[in-house]
Amino acid sequence: MTIHVKNNIHWVGQRDWEVQDFHGTEYKITKGTSYNSYLIREEKTVLIDTVDHRFSQQFIQNLEMEIDLKSIDFIVINHAEEDHSGALSALMEKIPTTPIYCTEAAIDSIVGHHHHPEWDFKTVKTGDNIDIGNGKQLVFVEAPMLHWPDSMMTYLTGDAVLFSNDAFGQHYCDERLFNDEVDQNELMEQCLRYYSNILTPFSSLVTAKIKEVLSFNLPVDMIATSHGIVWRDNPVQIIEQYLEWAGDYQEDRITIFYDSMSNNTRMMADAIAQGIHDVDPGVAVKVFNVSKHDKNEILANVFRSKGILVGSSTMNNVMMPKIAGMLEEITGLRFKAKKAAAFGSYGWNGGAVDRIHARLTDAGFETAVSLKAKWRPDGKAMRECREHGQNIAKLWAKKTLLNSVVAPVPVVEQPQVSQPVEQVVPDAVVNVQPGTQSAQAHSADCQCMVCTVCNWVYDPAKGEPNQDIEPGTVWSDVPDYFLCPECHLGKDVFVEYKG
Numbered sequence: 435m436t437i438h439v440k441n442n443i444h445w446v447g448q449r450d451w452e453v454q455d456f457h458g459t460e461y462k463i464t465k466g467t468s469y470n471s472y473l474i475r476e477e478k479t480v481l482i483d484t485v486d487h488r489f490s491q492q493f494i495q496n497l498e499m500e501i502d503l504k505s506i507d508f509i510v511i512n513h514a515e516e517d518h519s520g521a522l523s524a525l526m527e528k529i530p531t532t533p534i535y536c537t538e539a540a541i542d543s544i545v546g547h548h549h550h551p552e553w554d555f556k557t558v559k560t561g562d563n564i565d566i567g568n569g570k571q572l573v574f575v576e577a578p579m580l581h582w583p584d585s586m587m588t589y590l591t592g593d594a595v596l597f598s599n600d601a602f603g604q605h606y607c608d609e610r611l612f613n614d615e616v617d618q619n620e621l622m623e624q625c626l627r628y629y630s631n632i633l634t635p636f637s638s639l640v641t642a643k644i645k646e647v648l649s650f651n652l653p654v655d656m657i658a659t660s661h662g663i664v665w666r667d668n669p670v671q672i673i674e675q676y677l678e679w680a681g682d683y684q685e686d687r688i689t690i691f692y693d694s695m696s697n698n699t700r701m702m703a704d705a706i707a708q709g710i711h712d713v714d715p716g717v718a719v720k721v722f723n724v725s726k727h728d729k730n731e732i733l734a735n736v737f738r739s740k741g742i743l744v745g746s747s748t749m750n751n752v753m754m755p756k757i758a759g760m761l762e763e764i765t766g767l768r769f770k771a772k773k774a775a776a777f778g779s780y781g782w783n784g785g786a787v788d789r790i791h792a793r794l795t796d797a798g799f800e801t802a803v804s805l806k807a808k809w810r811p812d813g814k815a816m817r818e819c820r821e822h823g824q825n826i827a828k829l830w831a832k833k834t835l836l837n838s839v840v841a842p843v844p845v846v847e848q849p850q851v852s853q854p855v856e857q858v859v860p861d862a863v864v865n866v867q868p869g870t871q872s873a874q875a876h877s878a879d880c881q882c883m884v885c886t887v888c889n890w891v892y893d894p895a896k897g898e899p900n901q902d903i904e905p906g907t908v909w910s911d912v913p914d915y916f917l918c919p920e921c922h923l924g925k926d927v928f929v930e931y932k933g
Contacts, residue, residue, distance in 0.1 A: 436500055437611050439472065439664060440656060441593050442568075446500065447471045448485040448493055449607050456517075456605060460763075461631055462730050465624055466607025469517055470660050472597060473500065474590065477567020478507040482588060482597050483660060487520030494524055508533040508556070508564075510572070512599040513585045514543035518660055523548045535564070537576055540584035558586070560646075568592070573652075577601065577643050579636050587647070594655035596647075601640070602672045603659035604628040614667035621663065625672065628661075629679050630737035631730050634767045637680040644677055679737075682771040686832050687718040689735040692745030693725050693754035698779035698810050699745045702819045705811075706743060706777065709823020714831055724756045729763075736764060741773035741830045742799075744790050748778060751785035761790065765797040773830050774799035777822070779807045802829060813927030817886065882931035883909050890920040891931055 437445040447470040453463050469485035471493070479501065485493045497503060503525070511519050511534055522544070526532065531554060536544065538557045545551050558574040565571050570592040577585045580601050588597040604624040608616050633640060657665040657672065665672055690707055694700045700723065707719045722732045736742055744761070746753040753761075776790035784806045791804045805822045807815045883892045892898065892912070897905040900919065903912055909928075916925055 705819035
């Protein structure tokens with residue numbers, strides 16, 4: 435099967451609807467992918483890249499239905515990774531003397547993958563070109579570390595098509611080939627996921643390479659990537675987007691991720707997130723459990739964020755293994771100009787939080803004070819977590835906030851036996867949501883109490899039958915064993931309801 439791209443250019447690649455992993459199991463693919471190979475037929479016939487090795491035979495069969503393989507004058511390999519050059523061995527068995535144009539660095543990786551040093555390699559450098567007839571040339575542009583040392587792009591004059599290899603691509607599979615034919619939100623989501631998880635470490639090189647290509651003053655009417663769609667409608671949009679992403683990108687967003695043995699750290703994460711929202715409802719806050727959520731989605735959110743909060747229970751005086759793994763990946767991705775803080779619960783020692791703080795600092799984040807809670811957070815500790823979130827929101831605000839004086843945030847060493855603490859919670863914290871008892875109308879003189887953690891409302895007129903608290907029981911007569919039906923915390927997290 436072929437798809438007409440432009441003039442004498444056809445797509446001869448392979449769609450892969452079933453693939454779920456890339457780079458081993460490090461990148462989860464959620465929308466499939468494509469391995470894009472292109473056939474150019476001018477006076478000379480040129481094949482640009484092949485497909486993943488798993489589709490070698492199917493790729494050759496499709497090519498043989500389109501052309502006589504011996505009519506291929508040469509092959510361009512923009513990048514030697516197996517998802518690009520995987521079918522090269524099978525193809526060269528059919529046409530073993532065909533020249534292969536690539537960078538000098540690519541010879542090492544191609545031979546390393548395919549073990550055929552006798553192939554006819556033709557090395558090229560930036561600015562080199564080759565005439566393919568009909569007034570058209572292929573111009574080569576080296577792009578080392580985007581994202582391998584051997585990477586390059588190839589530009590076709592006349593048609594003004596840039597074969598960009600991994601740059602500007604995405605792991606995205608669709609029967610339609612062009613960017614203007616697919617769901618735009620889905621497309622850009624996959625572009626960001628791809629950039630943030632694969633190209634972020636090379637952002638400075640991305641910027642430099644794009645500026646170099648633009649300096650050639652070559653028109654670009656189409657960008658033909660190695661994965662995903664072909665950019666034919668306003669292809670400059672993805673170039674501009676890459677320049678933005680490469681420039682220490684961040685949105686007004688905070689990402690919280692954690693791992694927890696007994697849900698104690700999860701409770702802290704929820705309270706911190708609520709505290710951030712209390713003070714700055716305009717900031718986007720996302721909370722992830724690294725044991726349950728898509729790792730690459732978490733990393734994409736870290737990329738988008740101005741700051742992150744990383745939480746872990748302490749196990750054997752160190753952080754949970756999945757948190758350690760995430761921090762290792764984050765260190766390798768080399769995010770720039772972002773803030774961070776650590777938090778977590780512990781029992782007899784709290785080494786995890788200290789280690790997280792140190793790793794975040796080493797990874798280049800501007801770190802704020804950490805937060806610890808001993809054992810399961812009680813009402814006092816949950817309020818302190820919420821206050822921590824409020825202070826983080828003020829500290830990391832990208833705009834002026836009302837009442838934005840940042841109070842010091844202490845390390846919370848919660849006693850094993852916690853005593854109720856009297857505390858006045860600002861009206862803004864008491865934000866009653868539909869779906870709880872609070873959805874009912876309340877008179878101006880009602881004696882209801884609201885949970886400051888989950889906003890469940892105790893109404894004396896109704897009591898709490900599930901805990902044998904009869905209707906008409908005022909708050910002062912509610913037994914000390916009472917627990918909030920929603921979050922299961924005690925009386926000390928409740929304050930007077932203000933409608």
